[in-house]
Structures are given as C-alpha cells and as structure tokens.
Amino acid sequence: MLHLAASGPVIPNFSAHSSSCAVHNRLLCWDWLKANWGLVLWPALRQHVVLTLIAVGIGFAISMTLALYAHRHRWAERPVMLFTTFLYTIPSLALFELLVAPVGQNVFAAEIALVSYTLLILFRNILTGLRSVPGEVLEAAEGMGMTPRQTLLRIELPLALPAIVAGLRIAVVTIIALATIVYTIYDRGLGVPIHQALGEGPFKTELLAAGGMAILLALLADGLLVGLQRALTPWARMRSAA
Amino acid sequence: MQATRTGARRRWRGIAALVAALGVAIALAACGSSKSSSTSLTSTSGSSGSPGAGKPAITIGDKNFGEEYILGDLYAQALEAKGYSVKLKENIGSSELIYKALTSGQIDFYPEYTGTLLSAVAEQSKEPTSEKGAYEEAKAFVEKHGFTLLNYTPFYDSDALATLPAYAEQNKLASIEDLKPLGKKVTVGGPAEFATRFEGLKGLKSLYGVVPTFKPFSIELGYKALEGKESDVQVVFSTDGQLLGGKFKVLADPKHVFGFQNVAPVLKKSLLTEEGPAFEETVNKVSALLTTQAMQQMNKAVTLEKQSPAAVAKEFLKANGLV
C-alpha cells in the first residue's frame, strides 16, 4: 500500500518562479517569454514548420505525378479536379476528425488532411503551367528532334515554373494556416500554445506570442516564395505586381 | 537559343535548391520530430543508476486538462531519470478517447481517475463505497482486458461544492447537508451534465435531501461566477489551485456523493515484466508523493501562475529527490 513519509512530500515554492506580469495577464511579459521559449514556444514553432514542409513536400510529389499524367492523358484532368476540389471543400476541422476515426490521433491523420488541402492548388497550377507553353515552342522542340522526355525537362517544366512556384506559395501559406488546427487531433504545432492560452483567461502573452508567430510565419513564407518566384523568372512580367 | 539554355540552367539550379531545401527540412523533421518533452529537462547526472537503460520504450499519454498534463510529466520525467526511454503524448482527449488509445496500442500507460474509470469506461452505475473499494473494482475491470493499475495516489480530484466564505458564514455552511434548509433559495452552478448525474443533483437529493436551483455554467467559469455573485455555490474540482489561500470555502462531503477519484496509472500488464521492477517502483514512488496539498500547489502554479506543466513537474520531482 502507500508509504508516506510522516511529513508528506516536499512541496517547493513554485511562486518563486512565477512571473507576476503573467499572473496579472499583462500584454507582453518578457520574463514569461524568456522562461518558456525553449519549453513551449520554440518547439511549437519548429513542429509547425515541420508539419508544413512534410505536407507540402508530399503534396507536391503527388500533384506533380498526377499533373504530368493528366498532361498527357487529358481525360484524367476532370476526375482529379473533382476529387481534389471535393477534399478542399471539406472544412479542416471536420476533415481532421473524420480521419481520426480510421487512422487514430497521430501524425498520419494530421498529414493526410494537410496533404489533401495542397492537392487542388498544386495540381491545378502545375497543369496550368504545363499547358501554358506556347504551341510554337513545342513544335520547335519537336523540330529540333527532342524526345517527349527532353521536351518535358528542358522546355515545359522550366516554362511552367512561374505557375508551379505560385502554386507552392499558395499551398505553403494555406498549410501554415491550417496547421494551427492540427492540435485538435495531434498535439504539435503553434495551435498547442494558442489553445493553452485560450483556456487560461485568455493568457495574453502566450496568445500574442504563438498567434503572432503563426501570422508572421505565414507572411514570411509568402514573402520568401514571392522572392523565389521573381528570382526564377526574371524575364516574365507578371500581370500581378505581387 | 543561347539565352534559353543559360536561362534553363539557372532555372534548374533554382529548382535543385528548392528540392534540396525541402529534402533537408524533411530530414530534420524525421530526426527532430519526436517530442520527448523531458529530454531538455532531466539531468543526466541523475539519481541512482539507470535501471531503465536498454528497456523497451514506454509511451505515456495524458488527457486534455491541466492536472493531467502535470501527472503525465511527473511520471514521464521520473522514469526518464531512471534511464527509461519515454515518449509523452499530451492532450489526447477525454477518458473515452484516451482509453481507446490505450486499447489500440497507441499508448502504453496513462494516469486515470478510479471513479471515472468505473463510470465512463466500465460504465458501471453502482457507486463504490470507499477509496480502496473504487480502486479494487477499477483494477478488477481493467485486468479482464490485459491491463492493470499501479498504486493509487493519496489525493483524489472529485467534484466539490465551493462557495464564498461570507456566504458560508451567513448560512452556517460547513458541509453539504447544511444546504438542505436553504431549499431552492440557494443557486448551484455547474456543468450541464451535473443536472442528471448521480454525482450531481440526483445524488444531492437522495443522499443529502438538498434540492437547489440549478444554473448551468461551464466549469472554467465557476470561480468567476462565485466572485461575481452569479451563483451561491459552484461545482469545482477538489484539487483546483484556486482553493488555496482561503478565498473560497469547500463544503465537506461526508457521504461521498461525488465519489472517489484517486489517480492510478492504467497500463499494459506486460509492461511490468518488460520494464523490470524499477519501473513499478518508480511509478509508485511518484504516486505516493501526490497529496491534495501537493496537487493544489502544482495546479496553482500551472493554472494561475502560467508556468509550464513540465517545469512544475520537474521542480516537484527535484525537491523530492526523484530527478
């Protein structure tokens, strides 16, 4: 049975470590942020980035495969579009829960859902990009004796790059936003501290820190990918000034 | 054509860079994504030896509220200090979901409340009559399914009725039966389920003859409601941090209408043989330390003082020589 020391356990003075700023729920408690950065905020940020990269990576691989296939076999476009649109239309919170039933509350359910949301965007953009190659260029390539594979690698994909990178940009930003909801089925990502903060008051410092990081991450990723888009296609005058 | 070729080369370099970046990121993910929350906390120059070294990894889960996070961290860190390899999966959900995670093998171990195990998981309606009774019944239930319970904690965290000291003095309230003469004049606030549960209005009526006016409130708003005089009495948890410091008075429950809710770790029976005797010993040592005072202080540190459960758990274990 239980063997308690006569005096009971030693209970340390936790208050010695508490930040009075946090207790009073002031706007930005630097001491709390410093104390909890390594323990709460940084892991959440790191997990968030990882979730996003895995989802976009896998989504890109799948979409590229499907797009290349649909590029050669036109009949495939419609069913793929319908299916990916169907997935995209299901609100994220619902899709996560629907996946938990068969898959369980783990990384797989989270990533399957996130990947689903990238497919429509990436498939559509890659295909549009491939299709946007002018017929004359393709004819010239054929005239030069290029095989379909060479044409694909040296002409079509490079010319499709603007659309592809634009798609990646939208996908990355979308997934960063959606990954904040992952915590409902898998405790990773910036949603974890946001949820924690909401349950405590809300606890302003943690909320601003985690929520702010999510927003900044999205804007940063968007900015970086715009830069990449521009760097890769210096000759193209984008219709959008973005 | 010249321009196209160099342009193409530049583009391919760009694509290669993109793919490389993605690859590096995914590699980092694969290596760094396991969240053993305590690796940065436990001191490797720790306690007596490493009986856990080389033993199979243990996956601990916890439910979706503060006290459970603390419990999960306590057991995880204590075991890690003994050299065990532990994975902590936090915030899995309510009893229903976490028990499912246990039976489906996603976790091996989680801290459960004996009363909840009986009512929510075993779906028993008979009320146990003592702490030990509740524990034995819960243990008997899980052992039928290949699991077992380790020792239960001194503290229990059941519902409780709290009120403002001024109100208690005014109406001479020391225990729940003192509410009987107030009849419908007293407003009790609590979660919606309280109205139909035995550990709720039903039990209050049959065990104490108390028939108050009930007002639904979500549990998190309980203390605010008391302070704002929106209700006279609120349903709270007996180990809430807010109960320290005398701001609220808890009414005694001599007839145990709210049952017994000691914590006992539920785990796969096979774990005991796989992990060796030090495993059981360490877990029981931690459980033995958890008195009501200790839990209240830890809950206070997490809920009211916004400290992280992992840090609070570490401090407690350190002060008691387990880490």
Next chain:
Amino acid sequence: MSDFGDAFRFIVHNGAVPGNPGLPSLVHLALETLKVGAIGVAISLVLAAPLGIWLGHVHRGSFFAINVGNVGRALPSLAVLAIGDAFLGLGLGVVELALVVLAFAPIVTNAYLGIVEVDPELVDAARGMGMGEMEILRRVELPLAIPLIFAGIRTASLFVISTTTIASLAGFSGTLGDVIANETSYHFSGVLGAAICVAALALGVEGLLALLQRAVTPRGVLLESAGYGAMTEAIVGQG
C-alpha cells in the same frame, strides 16, 4: 468502424447526448452556422464586389486588388480569432468582422480579375457603338465576368464556413463547431457526427452555388469555361 455508426446515430437523434439534457439540437446548430456564414459573405459581397468591379472597369488598383487577396489568405484564422477573443471578446460582431475580412479578399480579387480580363476589343467595340460606361459594365463586362465573380463567392463561402467552425475553438458558441470543440460533453460519436454534418454543409453550399452560377451565366460564356475550372482560377490567382 463502429465510430461511424455511433456518429450517424448521433446525427439521427438530432444531436441528443444521453445524460446531458439541454444541449442545442444539431439542426439548430447547423442553421446558426449557415446564418453566421451567410451574414459574413453578404456583407463582404456588398463591400467587395462593387469595389473589385469598378477597379477592374477603370483598370486601376491592380496591386491592391491582387495583394489584398494574398494577405487575406495568409492569415491563420485561429490566430486572428484567438487574438480577437483576447482583446475584444468573441461576440457575434467580432466573429462577423473576421469573416467579412476573410471573405473580402477572394471576392474583390476575383471581381477585379473577372472584369479586367474581358477582351479589351469587346469593350472598345461597345464604346464605339456609343454605349455609356455603366451600360458597358452591365451588358458586356459583367456577364463575361460572372464565372470569376462567382468563383470568388464560392471561395469566400468556403473560407467562411471553415472559419465559423474554427471560431468555436476560440470560444464562440452557437455553431456546429461547438460540438467538435467539446469532445468531453459530446463524446467522440458527437464530434464525428458534427464533423460529417459540417462537411455535408460545406459540400452542399458549394453545390448550390455551382448550380446558381450555372443558372446565372449567359450561355455563351458557359460554353467556354469549365465549371470547376472557374472556381480554382480564384485560388490560383495570378500565376
């Protein structure tokens, strides 16, 4: 998959949970979800569509029209709602504000693009025929822009339904998201049931809007653009 069986039972019982009286019915929650979403989209439409259409007609403000879309899409709604909750409290007004802001972007961007991309020769021809600006807008530009404008509305509706359910995570109550956010009271069967309802709702609204778009699109335009293609142009935006 007994989970789905339990979930369907939950749905069929209109969201009743044994042992927990006084929970709002599923139908009520679903209607509230639609109502909250519809208000957001409607307000946004009234503000954003005319703006986008006008900017497109006069061929100005492309930077604004297209980038507001980018920023709108980049904001994680949970973060925005949570911060709104912390500082403004999450009443209907604040949630609607968030929804309007979210819906604004795709509507204005697509309205702008729809008008701007009308073949300038057609517009010139109309001007040459003596049509006034408003008439050109009404008889030439708008009919041709309908697919994209509708695409914007469909995208906006999708974002809005999604965000309305997410608002429950931040503390806003009254919609289907409540059930999903409250597994402790509703049990997993309830959560799954509500998730199915939310998905059905979103797909239903999307389907309805698609039909509406087809009904409103002039035949000539309809023959040119693929139905779903128009929707995704909105997402692609500017290549």
